[in-house]
Amino acid sequence: MFGRGLKTLSLITVALIVGAFAMVFFYAPNDADQGFIQKIFYLHVPLAIVALFGFVAGGVYGIKYLRTGDRLHDLRSYVAIHLSLILAVGALVTGSIWARGSWGVWWTWDEPTLVSFLIVFLLYACYQPLRFSIEDPERQARYAAVFAIIAGAFVPLNFMAVRMAESLVHPRVLSTTGGSMPSDMRITFLVSTVAMACLFITLWKYELASKHATFRLRALKRRLADGEDAWTPNPRRSAAPTL
Amino acid sequence: MRSAVGALLRKDLLLQRRTPEAVPAMVLFSIGTFVLFHFALDEREVTGNLASGILWVTLLFAAVLGINRLFVSEREEGGFDGFLLAPVDRTSMLVAKAILLFLFLSVVEVFVLAAFTILLLGPSPWGPLPELILVLALANAGIAVIGTLVAALAIQTRARDLIVPLIALPLSVPLVIAAARACAPLLTEGGAGALEARWLAILGLYDLVFGLLAYAIFDFLLEE
Numbered sequence: 061m062f063g064r065g066l067k068t069l070s071l072i073t074v075a076l077i078v079g080a081f082a083m084v085f086f087y088a089p090n091d092a093d094q095g096f097i098q099k100i101f102y103l104h105v106p107l108a109i110v111a112l113f114g115f116v117a118g119g120v121y122g123i124k125y126l127r128t129g130d131r132l133h134d135l136r137s138y139v140a141i142h143l144s145l146i147l148a149v150g151a152l153v154t155g156s157i158w159a160r161g162s163w164g165v166w167w168t169w170d171e172p173t174l175v176s177f178l179i180v181f182l183l184y185a186c187y188q189p190l191r192f193s194i195e196d197p198e199r200q201a202r203y204a205a206v207f208a209i210i211a212g213a214f215v216p217l218n219f220m221a222v223r224m225a226e227s228l229v230h231p232r233v234l235s236t237t238g239g240s241m242p243s244d245m246r247i248t249f250l251v252s253t254v255a256m257a258c259l260f261i262t263l264w265k266y267e268l269a270s271k272h273a274t275f276r277l278r279a280l281k282r283r284l285a286d287g288e289d290a291w292t293p294n295p296r297r298s299a300a301p302t303l
Numbered sequence: 304m305r306s307a308v309g310a311l312l313r314k315d316l317l318l319q320r321r322t323p324e325a326v327p328a329m330v331l332f333s334i335g336t337f338v339l340f341h342f343a344l345d346e347r348e349v350t351g352n353l354a355s356g357i358l359w360v361t362l363l364f365a366a367v368l369g370i371n372r373l374f375v376s377e378r379e380e381g382g383f384d385g386f387l388l389a390p391v392d393r394t395s396m397l398v399a400k401a402i403l404l405f406l407f408l409s410v411v412e413v414f415v416l417a418a419f420t421i422l423l424l425g426p427s428p429w430g431p432l433p434e435l436i437l438v439l440a441l442a443n444a445g446i447a448v449i450g451t452l453v454a455a456l457a458i459q460t461r462a463r464d465l466i467v468p469l470i471a472l473p474l475s476v477p478l479v480i481a482a483a484r485a486c487a488p489l490l491t492e493g494g495a496g497a498l499e500a501r502w503l504a505i506l507g508l509y510d511l512v513f514g515l516l517a518y519a520i521f522d523f524l525l526e527e
Contacts, residue, residue, distance in 0.1 A: 225484060
Protein backbone atom coordinates (compact mmCIF):
# COMPACT_ATOMS: atom_id res chain seq x y z
CA MET A 61 0.00 0.00 0.00
CA PHE A 62 2.77 2.43 0.89
CA GLY A 63 5.54 0.83 -1.13
CA ARG A 64 4.10 1.61 -4.54
CA GLY A 65 6.33 3.84 -6.68
CA LEU A 66 8.95 4.12 -3.97
CA LYS A 67 11.71 2.67 -6.16
CA THR A 68 11.17 5.18 -8.97
CA LEU A 69 10.88 8.03 -6.52
CA SER A 70 14.10 7.01 -4.79
CA LEU A 71 15.98 6.85 -8.10
CA ILE A 72 14.68 10.29 -9.13
CA THR A 73 15.68 11.71 -5.76
CA VAL A 74 19.20 10.26 -5.95
CA ALA A 75 19.63 11.63 -9.48
CA LEU A 76 18.35 15.07 -8.47
CA ILE A 77 20.56 15.27 -5.39
CA VAL A 78 23.66 14.23 -7.30
CA GLY A 79 22.74 16.71 -10.05
CA ALA A 80 22.13 19.50 -7.56
CA PHE A 81 25.46 18.96 -5.82
CA ALA A 82 27.26 18.77 -9.16
CA MET A 83 25.68 22.09 -10.14
CA VAL A 84 26.58 23.65 -6.80
CA PHE A 85 30.25 22.71 -7.14
CA PHE A 86 30.87 22.93 -10.89
CA TYR A 87 28.22 25.19 -12.43
CA ALA A 88 27.28 27.93 -9.98
CA PRO A 89 29.88 30.71 -9.75
CA ASN A 90 31.59 31.66 -6.51
CA ASP A 91 29.91 34.61 -4.80
CA ALA A 92 31.78 37.88 -5.42
CA ASP A 93 31.66 39.02 -1.80
CA GLN A 94 31.60 35.83 0.22
CA GLY A 95 33.50 33.40 -2.01
CA PHE A 96 33.21 29.65 -1.56
CA ILE A 97 31.38 29.73 1.79
CA GLN A 98 28.32 31.14 0.07
CA LYS A 99 27.73 27.71 -1.54
CA ILE A 100 26.30 26.49 1.77
CA PHE A 101 23.34 28.64 0.76
CA TYR A 102 22.27 25.87 -1.68
CA LEU A 103 21.98 23.47 1.25
CA HIS A 104 20.84 25.82 4.02
CA VAL A 105 17.96 27.60 2.31
CA PRO A 106 16.36 24.48 0.72
CA LEU A 107 16.59 22.73 4.12
CA ALA A 108 14.79 25.63 5.77
CA ILE A 109 12.15 26.03 3.06
CA VAL A 110 11.34 22.32 2.93
CA ALA A 111 11.21 22.12 6.74
CA LEU A 112 8.72 25.00 6.87
CA PHE A 113 6.56 23.40 4.18
CA GLY A 114 6.76 20.12 6.10
CA PHE A 115 5.53 21.85 9.26
CA VAL A 116 2.63 23.41 7.38
CA ALA A 117 1.88 20.03 5.74
CA GLY A 118 1.75 18.54 9.25
CA GLY A 119 -0.92 21.13 10.08
CA VAL A 120 -2.88 20.33 6.91
CA TYR A 121 -2.89 16.60 7.75
CA GLY A 122 -3.93 17.61 11.27
CA ILE A 123 -7.01 19.34 9.80
CA LYS A 124 -7.68 16.23 7.68
CA TYR A 125 -7.42 14.03 10.77
CA LEU A 126 -9.87 16.16 12.75
CA ARG A 127 -12.32 16.15 9.83
CA THR A 128 -12.21 12.43 9.06
CA GLY A 129 -10.87 10.73 12.20
CA ASP A 130 -8.66 8.56 9.94
CA ARG A 131 -5.58 7.52 11.92
CA LEU A 132 -3.49 7.39 8.76
CA HIS A 133 -3.72 11.18 8.52
CA ASP A 134 -2.39 11.41 12.06
CA LEU A 135 0.51 9.18 11.08
CA ARG A 136 1.19 11.37 8.00
CA SER A 137 1.10 14.51 10.13
CA TYR A 138 3.43 12.97 12.71
CA VAL A 139 5.99 11.79 10.16
CA ALA A 140 5.94 15.14 8.33
CA ILE A 141 6.62 17.08 11.54
CA HIS A 142 9.22 14.58 12.73
CA LEU A 143 11.19 14.82 9.46
CA SER A 144 10.83 18.60 9.35
CA LEU A 145 12.30 18.82 12.83
CA ILE A 146 15.36 16.90 11.62
CA LEU A 147 15.68 19.17 8.58
CA ALA A 148 15.24 22.20 10.85
CA VAL A 149 18.20 21.11 12.97
CA GLY A 150 20.16 20.84 9.72
CA ALA A 151 19.05 24.32 8.66
CA LEU A 152 20.04 25.84 12.02
CA VAL A 153 23.44 24.15 11.98
CA THR A 154 24.22 25.14 8.38
CA GLY A 155 22.94 28.66 9.07
CA SER A 156 25.26 28.89 12.03
CA ILE A 157 28.21 27.66 9.97
CA TRP A 158 27.39 30.15 7.23
CA ALA A 159 27.14 33.00 9.75
CA ARG A 160 30.51 32.00 11.23
CA GLY A 161 32.07 31.80 7.77
CA SER A 162 30.85 35.09 6.39
CA TRP A 163 30.22 37.29 9.43
CA GLY A 164 32.61 35.71 11.94
CA VAL A 165 29.95 34.88 14.56
CA TRP A 166 28.10 31.64 15.24
CA TRP A 167 24.82 33.37 15.80
CA THR A 168 23.40 36.74 14.81
CA TRP A 169 20.17 38.37 15.96
CA ASP A 170 20.23 40.67 12.92
CA GLU A 171 18.98 38.03 10.53
CA PRO A 172 15.19 37.86 11.04
CA THR A 173 14.73 34.64 9.08
CA LEU A 174 17.24 32.81 11.26
CA VAL A 175 15.66 34.12 14.47
CA SER A 176 12.11 33.27 13.35
CA PHE A 177 13.33 29.83 12.40
CA LEU A 178 14.74 29.25 15.87
CA ILE A 179 11.42 30.24 17.47
CA VAL A 180 9.48 27.93 15.15
CA PHE A 181 11.93 25.14 15.92
CA LEU A 182 11.52 25.67 19.68
CA LEU A 183 7.76 25.46 19.31
CA TYR A 184 7.80 22.27 17.23
CA ALA A 185 10.34 20.69 19.56
CA CYS A 186 7.40 20.45 22.03
CA TYR A 187 5.37 18.32 19.61
CA GLN A 188 6.84 15.00 20.71
CA PRO A 189 6.86 15.73 24.47
CA LEU A 190 3.19 16.67 24.09
CA ARG A 191 2.36 13.41 22.34
CA PHE A 192 4.44 11.45 24.80
CA SER A 193 2.58 12.82 27.82
CA ILE A 194 -0.87 11.76 26.60
CA GLU A 195 -1.49 8.06 27.07
CA ASP A 196 -4.84 7.48 25.41
CA PRO A 197 -3.95 6.99 21.70
CA GLU A 198 -7.15 8.52 20.37
CA ARG A 199 -6.79 11.64 22.49
CA GLN A 200 -3.07 11.79 21.68
CA ALA A 201 -3.87 11.93 17.98
CA ARG A 202 -6.56 14.58 18.42
CA TYR A 203 -4.45 16.84 20.63
CA ALA A 204 -1.42 16.45 18.37
CA ALA A 205 -3.59 17.52 15.43
CA VAL A 206 -4.79 20.60 17.31
CA PHE A 207 -1.19 21.46 18.16
CA ALA A 208 -0.10 20.98 14.54
CA ILE A 209 -2.84 23.35 13.34
CA ILE A 210 -2.05 26.08 15.90
CA ALA A 211 1.67 25.83 15.15
CA GLY A 212 1.06 25.79 11.39
CA ALA A 213 -0.85 29.09 11.64
CA PHE A 214 1.85 30.48 13.92
CA VAL A 215 4.65 30.02 11.36
CA PRO A 216 3.75 32.88 8.94
CA LEU A 217 2.64 35.23 11.73
CA ASN A 218 5.90 34.73 13.57
CA PHE A 219 7.98 35.39 10.46
CA MET A 220 6.10 38.63 9.91
CA ALA A 221 6.53 39.88 13.47
CA VAL A 222 10.24 39.05 13.68
CA ARG A 223 10.94 40.60 10.29
CA MET A 224 9.20 43.82 11.30
CA ALA A 225 11.23 43.93 14.50
CA GLU A 226 14.61 43.60 12.78
CA SER A 227 14.72 44.31 9.09
CA LEU A 228 14.05 48.05 9.22
CA VAL A 229 17.28 48.56 11.14
CA HIS A 230 19.58 46.17 9.29
CA PRO A 231 19.85 45.59 5.54
CA ARG A 232 19.29 42.06 4.29
CA VAL A 233 22.59 40.43 3.46
CA LEU A 234 21.28 38.17 0.75
CA SER A 235 17.82 38.18 -0.72
CA THR A 236 16.49 34.65 -0.44
CA THR A 237 13.68 35.28 -2.88
CA GLY A 238 16.04 34.91 -5.81
CA GLY A 239 15.08 38.31 -7.15
CA SER A 240 18.60 39.71 -7.14
CA MET A 241 20.51 36.51 -7.98
CA PRO A 242 22.25 35.94 -11.31
CA SER A 243 20.45 33.35 -13.43
CA ASP A 244 22.99 30.49 -13.05
CA MET A 245 22.82 30.85 -9.28
CA ARG A 246 19.05 30.95 -9.38
CA ILE A 247 18.81 27.76 -11.47
CA THR A 248 21.19 25.95 -9.11
CA PHE A 249 19.15 27.14 -6.17
CA LEU A 250 15.89 25.96 -7.75
CA VAL A 251 17.34 22.53 -8.56
CA SER A 252 18.67 22.20 -5.01
CA THR A 253 15.28 23.10 -3.58
CA VAL A 254 13.46 20.60 -5.80
CA ALA A 255 16.02 17.92 -4.87
CA MET A 256 15.52 18.64 -1.17
CA ALA A 257 11.74 18.51 -1.57
CA CYS A 258 12.04 15.14 -3.35
CA LEU A 259 14.32 13.87 -0.59
CA PHE A 260 11.74 14.93 1.98
CA ILE A 261 8.87 13.21 0.15
CA THR A 262 10.92 10.03 -0.35
CA LEU A 263 11.94 9.83 3.30
CA TRP A 264 8.37 10.60 4.32
CA LYS A 265 7.04 7.75 2.22
CA TYR A 266 9.73 5.35 3.48
CA GLU A 267 8.92 6.22 7.08
CA LEU A 268 5.19 5.78 6.47
CA ALA A 269 5.79 2.40 4.81
CA SER A 270 8.09 1.30 7.63
CA LYS A 271 5.67 2.38 10.37
CA HIS A 272 2.78 0.71 8.58
CA ALA A 273 4.74 -2.53 8.13
CA THR A 274 5.68 -2.51 11.81
CA PHE A 275 2.05 -2.18 12.83
CA ARG A 276 1.00 -5.00 10.48
CA LEU A 277 3.79 -7.22 11.80
CA ARG A 278 2.80 -6.50 15.38
CA ALA A 279 -0.84 -7.32 14.65
CA LEU A 280 0.13 -10.61 12.94
CA LYS A 281 2.42 -11.61 15.82
CA ARG A 282 -0.38 -10.92 18.24
CA ARG A 283 -2.69 -13.19 16.27
CA LEU A 284 -0.08 -15.96 16.11
CA ALA A 285 0.53 -15.78 19.84
CA ASP A 286 -3.19 -15.89 20.55
CA GLY A 287 -3.92 -18.95 22.66
CA GLU A 288 -0.30 -19.88 23.24
CA ASP A 289 1.73 -18.35 26.05
CA ALA A 290 0.95 -14.68 25.76
CA TRP A 291 3.41 -12.80 23.58
CA THR A 292 4.30 -9.49 25.18
CA PRO A 293 4.78 -6.54 22.87
CA ASN A 294 7.84 -4.36 23.05
CA PRO A 295 7.35 -2.38 26.27
CA ARG A 296 9.35 0.60 25.01
CA ARG A 297 7.03 3.62 24.90
CA SER A 298 7.16 6.03 22.03
CA ALA A 299 5.54 9.27 20.97
CA ALA A 300 4.73 7.83 17.54
CA PRO A 301 1.10 7.18 16.67
CA THR A 302 -0.20 3.63 16.51
CA LEU A 303 -2.73 2.39 14.01
CA MET B 304 -24.54 30.71 24.14
CA ARG B 305 -24.49 34.01 26.01
CA SER B 306 -26.26 32.55 29.07
CA ALA B 307 -23.86 29.58 29.11
CA VAL B 308 -20.85 31.89 28.96
CA GLY B 309 -22.37 34.00 31.73
CA ALA B 310 -23.01 30.97 33.92
CA LEU B 311 -19.48 29.61 33.45
CA LEU B 312 -17.96 33.01 34.12
CA ARG B 313 -20.08 33.49 37.26
CA LYS B 314 -19.00 30.07 38.49
CA ASP B 315 -15.31 30.85 38.00
CA LEU B 316 -15.54 34.33 39.53
CA LEU B 317 -17.36 32.88 42.54
CA LEU B 318 -14.63 30.27 42.93
CA GLN B 319 -12.00 32.99 42.77
CA ARG B 320 -13.86 35.11 45.33
CA ARG B 321 -14.18 32.25 47.80
CA THR B 322 -10.64 30.96 47.43
CA PRO B 323 -8.53 33.55 45.63
CA GLU B 324 -5.86 31.47 44.01
CA ALA B 325 -4.58 32.68 40.66
CA VAL B 326 -4.58 36.47 40.91
CA PRO B 327 -2.71 36.87 44.24
CA ALA B 328 -0.16 34.30 43.12
CA MET B 329 0.39 36.14 39.83
CA VAL B 330 0.78 39.51 41.57
CA LEU B 331 3.20 38.16 44.18
CA PHE B 332 5.19 36.36 41.51
CA SER B 333 5.48 39.56 39.47
CA ILE B 334 6.67 41.65 42.42
CA GLY B 335 9.20 38.95 43.30
CA THR B 336 10.43 39.01 39.72
CA PHE B 337 10.93 42.79 39.87
CA VAL B 338 13.07 42.34 42.97
CA LEU B 339 15.07 39.68 41.13
CA PHE B 340 15.53 41.98 38.14
CA HIS B 341 16.72 44.77 40.42
CA PHE B 342 19.50 42.59 41.82
CA ALA B 343 20.26 40.71 38.60
CA LEU B 344 20.69 43.91 36.59
CA ASP B 345 21.97 46.03 39.48
CA GLU B 346 19.75 48.91 38.39
CA ARG B 347 17.82 51.28 40.65
CA GLU B 348 15.68 52.61 37.84
CA VAL B 349 14.94 51.34 34.37
CA THR B 350 13.62 53.21 31.33
CA GLY B 351 12.76 52.69 27.67
CA ASN B 352 13.54 49.32 26.09
CA LEU B 353 14.80 47.81 29.32
CA ALA B 354 11.71 48.84 31.29
CA SER B 355 9.36 47.62 28.60
CA GLY B 356 11.21 44.31 28.31
CA ILE B 357 11.21 43.67 32.08
CA LEU B 358 7.52 44.51 32.28
CA TRP B 359 6.51 42.17 29.45
CA VAL B 360 8.69 39.23 30.42
CA THR B 361 7.34 39.47 33.97
CA LEU B 362 3.73 39.73 32.82
CA LEU B 363 4.15 36.79 30.46
CA PHE B 364 5.66 34.55 33.15
CA ALA B 365 2.89 35.57 35.53
CA ALA B 366 0.36 34.74 32.82
CA VAL B 367 1.87 31.24 32.54
CA LEU B 368 1.00 30.72 36.22
CA GLY B 369 -2.60 31.70 35.53
CA ILE B 370 -2.74 29.51 32.40
CA ASN B 371 -1.56 26.53 34.44
CA ARG B 372 -4.46 26.94 36.89
CA LEU B 373 -7.14 27.77 34.32
CA PHE B 374 -8.80 24.35 33.97
CA VAL B 375 -7.67 22.72 37.21
CA SER B 376 -11.07 22.85 38.90
CA GLU B 377 -12.74 21.40 35.78
CA ARG B 378 -10.25 18.57 35.67
CA GLU B 379 -10.11 17.69 39.36
CA GLU B 380 -13.72 18.29 40.42
CA GLY B 381 -15.38 16.80 37.35
CA GLY B 382 -16.39 20.14 35.84
CA PHE B 383 -15.66 18.86 32.32
CA ASP B 384 -18.19 16.04 32.68
CA GLY B 385 -20.85 18.41 33.96
CA PHE B 386 -20.18 20.84 31.13
CA LEU B 387 -20.23 18.13 28.45
CA LEU B 388 -23.56 16.81 29.78
CA ALA B 389 -25.15 20.27 29.58
CA PRO B 390 -26.93 21.04 26.28
CA VAL B 391 -24.78 24.07 25.42
CA ASP B 392 -22.33 24.98 22.69
CA ARG B 393 -18.85 23.82 23.64
CA THR B 394 -17.31 27.02 22.35
CA SER B 395 -18.93 28.83 25.29
CA MET B 396 -16.27 27.21 27.50
CA LEU B 397 -13.55 28.79 25.34
CA VAL B 398 -15.21 32.20 25.44
CA ALA B 399 -15.81 32.06 29.21
CA LYS B 400 -12.28 30.93 30.01
CA ALA B 401 -10.70 33.46 27.66
CA ILE B 402 -12.72 36.28 29.25
CA LEU B 403 -11.73 34.98 32.68
CA LEU B 404 -8.04 34.95 31.78
CA PHE B 405 -8.40 38.44 30.29
CA LEU B 406 -9.94 39.65 33.57
CA PHE B 407 -7.21 37.94 35.60
CA LEU B 408 -4.52 39.64 33.56
CA SER B 409 -6.21 43.04 33.74
CA VAL B 410 -6.55 42.90 37.53
CA VAL B 411 -2.98 41.65 37.88
CA GLU B 412 -1.71 44.45 35.65
CA VAL B 413 -3.31 47.14 37.84
CA PHE B 414 -1.24 45.93 40.80
CA VAL B 415 1.84 45.04 38.78
CA LEU B 416 1.99 48.40 37.02
CA ALA B 417 1.70 50.20 40.35
CA ALA B 418 4.42 48.04 41.88
CA PHE B 419 6.62 48.50 38.80
CA THR B 420 6.26 52.29 38.99
CA ILE B 421 7.21 52.33 42.66
CA LEU B 422 10.02 49.78 42.55
CA LEU B 423 11.82 50.07 39.22
CA LEU B 424 10.35 52.41 36.64
CA GLY B 425 12.17 55.73 36.16
CA PRO B 426 9.69 57.92 34.25
CA SER B 427 6.10 58.29 35.39
CA PRO B 428 3.66 56.09 33.43
CA TRP B 429 0.65 58.33 34.12
CA GLY B 430 1.16 60.59 31.11
CA PRO B 431 0.97 57.89 28.41
CA LEU B 432 -1.54 55.82 30.41
CA PRO B 433 -4.28 55.62 27.69
CA GLU B 434 -1.78 54.30 25.13
CA LEU B 435 -0.37 51.88 27.69
CA ILE B 436 -3.87 50.58 28.46
CA LEU B 437 -4.54 50.10 24.75
CA VAL B 438 -1.37 48.01 24.29
CA LEU B 439 -2.07 46.03 27.47
CA ALA B 440 -5.65 45.30 26.39
CA LEU B 441 -4.62 44.09 22.91
CA ALA B 442 -1.80 41.93 24.29
CA ASN B 443 -4.08 40.57 27.05
CA ALA B 444 -6.60 39.47 24.44
CA GLY B 445 -3.86 37.56 22.60
CA ILE B 446 -2.52 35.95 25.79
CA ALA B 447 -6.08 35.07 26.84
CA VAL B 448 -6.87 33.27 23.59
CA ILE B 449 -3.58 31.44 23.25
CA GLY B 450 -3.49 30.72 26.98
CA THR B 451 -6.94 29.13 26.94
CA LEU B 452 -5.95 26.94 23.99
CA VAL B 453 -2.68 25.84 25.59
CA ALA B 454 -4.34 25.27 28.97
CA ALA B 455 -7.02 23.08 27.41
CA LEU B 456 -4.33 21.22 25.44
CA ALA B 457 -2.14 20.63 28.49
CA ILE B 458 -4.75 19.84 31.13
CA GLN B 459 -5.23 16.26 29.95
CA THR B 460 -1.51 15.46 29.73
CA ARG B 461 0.61 13.90 32.43
CA ALA B 462 3.19 16.69 32.36
CA ARG B 463 0.89 19.73 32.52
CA ASP B 464 3.30 22.11 34.27
CA LEU B 465 6.00 21.27 31.74
CA ILE B 466 3.86 21.48 28.62
CA VAL B 467 2.27 24.88 29.35
CA PRO B 468 5.43 27.01 29.48
CA LEU B 469 7.15 25.02 26.73
CA ILE B 470 4.32 25.66 24.27
CA ALA B 471 3.04 29.03 25.51
CA LEU B 472 6.39 30.85 25.49
CA PRO B 473 7.35 30.33 21.82
CA LEU B 474 3.74 30.97 20.77
CA SER B 475 3.73 34.34 22.51
CA VAL B 476 7.00 35.59 20.96
CA PRO B 477 5.15 37.75 18.37
CA LEU B 478 3.04 39.22 21.18
CA VAL B 479 6.10 40.09 23.24
CA ILE B 480 7.88 41.60 20.23
CA ALA B 481 4.93 43.83 19.40
CA ALA B 482 3.95 44.74 22.97
CA ALA B 483 7.48 45.43 24.18
CA ARG B 484 8.37 47.51 21.11
CA ALA B 485 5.11 49.44 21.41
CA CYS B 486 5.64 50.18 25.12
CA ALA B 487 9.32 51.13 24.88
CA PRO B 488 8.80 54.71 23.60
CA LEU B 489 6.01 55.22 26.15
CA LEU B 490 8.37 54.51 29.04
CA THR B 491 11.37 56.62 27.98
CA GLU B 492 12.78 59.32 30.23
CA GLY B 493 11.80 62.90 29.50
CA GLY B 494 8.46 62.69 27.74
CA ALA B 495 6.90 59.68 26.11
CA GLY B 496 7.41 59.06 22.42
CA ALA B 497 4.60 58.31 20.00
CA LEU B 498 2.92 54.92 19.81
CA GLU B 499 3.78 53.15 16.55
CA ALA B 500 0.73 51.89 14.68
CA ARG B 501 2.46 48.85 13.16
CA TRP B 502 2.91 47.17 16.55
CA LEU B 503 -0.77 47.67 17.27
CA ALA B 504 -1.51 46.15 13.87
CA ILE B 505 0.61 43.07 14.72
CA LEU B 506 -1.17 42.69 18.06
CA GLY B 507 -4.58 43.06 16.41
CA LEU B 508 -3.69 40.57 13.68
CA TYR B 509 -2.44 38.07 16.25
CA ASP B 510 -5.66 38.39 18.26
CA LEU B 511 -7.77 37.99 15.14
CA VAL B 512 -5.91 34.97 13.68
CA PHE B 513 -5.71 33.00 16.91
CA GLY B 514 -9.20 34.05 17.97
CA LEU B 515 -10.70 32.58 14.80
CA LEU B 516 -8.44 29.52 15.00
CA ALA B 517 -9.39 28.88 18.61
CA TYR B 518 -13.05 29.23 17.73
CA ALA B 519 -12.63 26.62 14.97
CA ILE B 520 -10.68 23.95 16.86
CA PHE B 521 -11.56 24.32 20.53
CA ASP B 522 -14.39 21.75 20.32
CA PHE B 523 -11.88 18.98 19.60
CA LEU B 524 -10.13 19.59 22.90
CA LEU B 525 -13.27 18.84 24.91
CA GLU B 526 -14.62 15.77 23.11
CA GLU B 527 -14.77 12.67 25.24
